[in-house]
Amino acid sequence: MRLCDFKDKQVINLCDCCVIGCVSDIIFNECTGKITDIIVPGPARLCGIFGRDSEYIIPWNHICQIGPDIILVKLTHEEAKAHKVIF
Template identity: 30%
Template sequence: MRLSELSGKEIVDVKKAERLGVLGQTDLEINESTGQIQALLIPSSLKWFGFRKQGGEIRVPWQHIKKIGSDMIIIDVQEEEEVE
């Protein structure tokens, strides 16, 4: 899968069984020493379903992404990790 293919996919929270939005243009945070993807960085001007905003971006840690399908991304966020 290419990074450009993530755009337009719906994001669904597996625990709350609710649609959280549609993924727009996205960047990846990559660990330079291991080459592993650390997080999705999503441009946004608003707080986005409990994830931290960092300089106009929402950071979704890779471990919260459970499945990337043909039309949606399923995430699982632990409540104690959510930011109010």
């Protein structure tokens, strides 16, 4: 799988079956070349006109399965709050 294959895949949380969003970027370890996190933009502000004010940085070890169209992750409500970065 190529890195560009991750872009625009929907991320779904298995704990509450909610769609978190689509992958916008990844973070990887430069020394090992391994992916450490995926980045999913948070909810849009006011109909998407003013952009987004947060994003989710989801650790690789929370990913359960990667399919052709979606990525399944397992995050509890508390973990989701902890991985949300507010600008």
